[in-house]
Amino acid sequence: MASSSRPFMRALARSTVRTPKLSACEPLDITDIPPTPITHLSETEALMKDQVSKFASEVILPKSREMDEAEKMDPEIIEQCFEQGLMGIEIPEEYGGAGMNFTAAIVAIEELARVDPSVSVMTDVHNTLVNTAILKYGSEKTKKDWLPQLATNTIGSFCLSEPISGSDAFALKTRATKQPDGSYLLSGSKMWITNSLEAGFFLVFANLDPSAGYKGISAFLLPRDTPGFAIAKKEKKLGIKASSTCVITLDDVHLPASALLGREGEGYKYAIGLLNEGRIGIAAQMTGLALGAWENAARYVWNDRRQFGKLVGEFQGMQHQLAQAYTEIQAARGLVYNAARKKEAGEEFVADAAMAKLFSSQVAGRVSGSAIEWMGGMGFVREGLAEKYWRDSKIGAIYEGTSNIQLTTIAKLLQKEYTG
Amino acid sequence: MSGLRILVPVKRVIDYAVKPRVNKSQTAIETTGVKHSLNPFDELSIEEAIRLRERALPVSDILALSAGPAKSADVLRTAMAMGADRSIHVQVDTEKEGDLEPLTVAKLLAKVVAEEDRNVVILGKQSIDDDAHQTGQMLAGLLGWSQATQASKVEVEKEGSTVTVKREVDGGTETLRAKLPIVITTDLRLNEPRYASLPNIMKAKKKPMIKKTMEDYGIDIKRRFKTVKVVEPAPRQGGGKVEDVDGMIGKLKELGAL
Numbered sequence A: 001m002a003s004s005s006r007p008f009m010r011a012l013a014r015s016t017v018r019t020p021k022l023s024a025c026e027p028l029d030i031t032d033i034p035p036t037p038i039t040h041l042s043e044t045e046a047l048m049k050d051q052v053s054k055f056a057s058e059v060i061l062p063k064s065r066e067m068d069e070a071e072k073m074d075p076e077i078i079e080q081c082f083e084q085g086l087m088g089i090e091i092p093e094e095y096g097g098a099g100m101n102f103t104a105a106i107v108a109i110e111e112l113a114r115v116d117p118s119v120s121v122m123t124d125v126h127n128t129l130v131n132t133a134i135l136k137y138g139s140e141k142t143k144k145d146w147l148p149q150l151a152t153n154t155i156g157s158f159c160l161s162e163p164i165s166g167s168d169a170f171a172l173k174t175r176a177t178k179q180p181d182g183s184y185l186l187s188g189s190k191m192w193i194t195n196s197l198e199a200g201f202f203l204v205f206a207n208l209d210p211s212a213g214y215k216g217i218s219a220f221l222l223p224r225d226t227p228g229f230a231i232a233k234k235e236k237k238l239g240i241k242a243s244s245t246c247v248i249t250l251d252d253v254h255l256p257a258s259a260l261l262g263r264e265g266e267g268y269k270y271a272i273g274l275l276n277e278g279r280i281g282i283a284a285q286m287t288g289l290a291l292g293a294w295e296n297a298a299r300y301v302w303n304d305r306r307q308f309g310k311l312v313g314e315f316q317g318m319q320h321q322l323a324q325a326y327t328e329i330q331a332a333r334g335l336v337y338n339a340a341r342k343k344e345a346g347e348e349f350v351a352d353a354a355m356a357k358l359f360s361s362q363v364a365g366r367v368s369g370s371a372i373e374w375m376g377g378m379g380f381v382r383e384g385l386a387e388k389y390w391r392d393s394k395i396g397a398i399y400e401g402t403s404n405i406q407l408t409t410i411a412k413l414l415q416k417e418y419t420g
Numbered sequence B: 001m002s003g004l005r006i007l008v009p010v011k012r013v014i015d016y017a018v019k020p021r022v023n024k025s026q027t028a029i030e031t032t033g034v035k036h037s038l039n040p041f042d043e044l045s046i047e048e049a050i051r052l053r054e055r056a057l058p059v060s061d062i063l064a065l066s067a068g069p070a071k072s073a074d075v076l077r078t079a080m081a082m083g084a085d086r087s088i089h090v091q092v093d094t095e096k097e098g099d100l101e102p103l104t105v106a107k108l109l110a111k112v113v114a115e116e117d118r119n120v121v122i123l124g125k126q127s128i129d130d131d132a133h134q135t136g137q138m139l140a141g142l143l144g145w146s147q148a149t150q151a152s153k154v155e156v157e158k159e160g161s162t163v164t165v166k167r168e169v170d171g172g173t174e175t176l177r178a179k180l181p182i183v184i185t186t187d188l189r190l191n192e193p194r195y196a197s198l199p200n201i202m203k204a205k206k207k208p209m210i211k212k213t214m215e216d217y218g219i220d221i222k223r224r225f226k227t228v229k230v231v232e233p234a235p236r237q238g239g240g241k242v243e244d245v246d247g248m249i250g251k252l253k254e255l256g257a258l
Ligand SMILES: Cc1cc2nc3c(=O)[nH]c(=O)nc-3n(C[C@H](O)[C@H](O)[C@H](O)COP(=O)(O)OP(=O)(O)OC[C@H]3O[C@@H](n4cnc5c(N)ncnc54)[C@H](O)[C@@H]3O)c2cc1C
Pocket: A125, A157, A158, A159, A160, A161, A165, A166, A167, A168, A191, A192, A193, A194, A195, A237, A245, A395, A398, A399, A400, A401, A402, A403, A404, A405, A408
């Protein structure tokens, strides 16, 4: 514990200085790097941000409203996300991915959310939860079997929550039973599963040994066409409507021994690890959303709408609100990028990630709500995107740990630091 | 080297979505703190070069070149991430020296064409900052090559020696056929440039970018023209709306136009 919470001690303990290298799971040695502004991006990240931003506003934006109304992700958009490499951001080149670093994924998720938070969460769950699970915990065979598909044509879902277990995720009831030949039978149901309508691959958490409590939880790789797997219901939601969320049933789903991810009984550790990182992704989704909502309103009040003989954005009462909101967005982004860089450097980042997600979802809610008011009636109608940003913002305080759960995590870590 | 050896000159300009503003001293457009990107016409040029290769034509090399400040490296990186094989950055301190004039650029390109043994140059018909629309034509003149400007379709025959270019002209399209070598300038409807994919952005990191100076090519960058004054267009007078044709005729009469 002492070593991981004190990065400078760890850095001192290192005998040789490695050349800085950004790759999926290896920490980056930042001992010799002079401090830079937290908003600074590498050349590659900056170029990528630029291209993703263009792709989002030219290709996704024209379809955003339509996908929301239809509550359906356009299959062409999914295909284009694969083509652009947005579904294999951290997957190494040898497995058909882009081989970029974690912060690059964060940048992409943020840029997509600035235009469409539904497309953003599709790539977020796929990259930060599913791909990363296999990259971090998969055997070489698992990687070879799944990563090339996940990078190029198969969407992934992360199946932890159940009807009876949400915040208390490890109270899950889906059962896995080991067969004499080493294969597994899975039975139970999963709820709130993002991407599940379109996914071809499911990472399923099930308990192999309920007598061991959460230590019985194991993770399994489930291809969609496996008999016994079914989508029971697609939820109708308040926001991120184009992102599918479904109930899944598993009825004696038979999986080979090779479908186990990592080791038996370690599923809970994997889930915690993945969600700790994944939260930074959701935080980025929320800062992107907040920025998108703010920009959408700012363009209107500073260019289009006049009252009392001037642009409404010229009234000081409006200007101060816009300035306050933008400041909050930048504060949230600071938390997000700092958490991402700490993760990349192999530093302790759990509290940072929780704070980033907590705060950015609050900022997203506030800013997108105010943005509607700044636009008056035009913010309230379903012609523009203002009301959509606001509806989409609500989910930030719920998935990958509710705001209360983030607060609990932050407080627990603080208390540990300040006790005794 | 056999086959098509393509040179694609590219320029870093103020982003097309940014509203240009004249600087305080009225000598140029304000560029500090303004978003810059690859000249949109140059995106078309790169895209066309890549498409020639994708059509299984014998393209042996796509070389991107930019003459400009340090930041111009960004647009070269974009060009390579889209699909150019390598790039040359000719460093020019435009802050101090001013922007390069079309003839200067054309002379530089002619030198590069010779040194790099090119047989096709694809350029944007203009760059959206000064809209000079001259470099391609001047280059063809200096080289004594065929030129096909404002291309809306480019076809190269399989053996790669005859090029057919369609260009939109007033009242129709004109089809030109020429033998290599050739200078082609691109127009908006030529293609739809791709976005650089993430894997290609990573691959571009390994592609070579060579730094050069104007002196390396023996080009004098002295400006022949002096910019006297830059002003914004006068604000447009708000027009009026008429109900119907009669209303319009009435209005035109009123204005003494009929
Ligand atoms: C659109 C959407 C997509 C989702 N995608 C996925 C997915 O892909 N995969 C997946 O596995 N899950 C997914 N989820 C599930 C999501 O992670 C859960 O909804 C979330 O963890 C909260 O669980 P719950 O809904 O059961 O709420 P509950 O746990 O029932 O919480 C209800 C309220 O009680 C509060 N509460 C609960 N426990 C405590 C406590 N100890 N202290 C203080 N307050 C507490 C909560 O903060 C909340 O306010 C998704 C959910 C939604 C809505």
